[in-house]
């Protein structure tokens with residue numbers, strides 16, 4: 001069983017440190033297999049340590065589940081990766097060379113790390129297709145009107161994403177009348193339009209029906225390999241259905257990492273979280 005404390009991999013020990021390159025999307029050095037490094041990261045809010053010397057390593061293309069009690073620091077961890085919150089200490093790297101602490105939120109998103117918040121934020125008055133179209137254009141950096149013509153390649157990409165999120169037949173539906181689950185999938189689709197290398201997904205199945213939860217599991221599983229996905233969720237049945245490696249956070253640190261079975265049978269995890 002992979003035990004508490006430090007993962008074996010340690011960026012400082014293994015690799016040259018401090019060679020930052022200009023960030024070009026899709027040009028992230030994952031030659032060591034790791035796409036995200038967080039090392040000894042601490043964040044305090046008024047003296048309270050939301051993250052406490054946290055170290056976490058995400059492999060390129062993996063689907064990682066992050067669980068832990070309320071207040072464990074899961075959302076704060078995502079805030080640090082995406083640049084919304086600055087760490088007080090420690091390092092946060094995208095691949096070998098991109099120091100995320102040197103970049104602002106927009107640059108981090110541009111570099112290929114995107115985030116899905118809990119509440120879906122689709123444009124209700126636009127169709128499913130138009131929502132996807134808009135995120136494609138937003139990615140181009142300039143504000144292009146919705147009526148600018150799409151080229152063939154862009155249309156193909158929208159079709160491809162519609163297929164991935166299972167909403168091809170709903171392409172002309174107004175987003176405002178979609179079910180909660182469909183809105184969540186559409187928003188995942190909107191993120192996919194930007195072809196992110198890393199997707200951070202916070203509590204995706206809250207408020208969903210059982211069928212919607214199953215469909216979300218399939219969707220997230222289908223993304224691994226092509227994208228690295230970090231999923232935070234409290235729904236343990238859902239986590240089990242997608243889990244490969246699970247990281248348990250507690251009081252701002254990694255309590256343990258392992259398979260779902262290892263995690264669910266760990267006395268410490270039962271005590272601080274599952275036994276609640």
Ligand SMILES: Nc1ncnc2c1ncn2[C@@H]1O[C@H](COP(=O)(O)OP(=O)(O)OP(=O)(O)O)[C@@H](O)[C@H]1O
Pocket residue numbers: 045049050068069070071072073074075076077
């Ligand atoms: N901006 C902030 N200002 C002050 N305290 C904060 C802030 N953001 C988070 N915290 C505190 O940091 C701790 C970690 O919060 P965080 O939201 O990361 O937990 P979480 O693991 O996502 O919990 P949950 O499962 O409830 O979503 C909590 O005690 C929270 O109150």
Ligand SMILES: [Mg+2]
Pocket residue numbers: 074075076
């Ligand atoms: Mg949270």
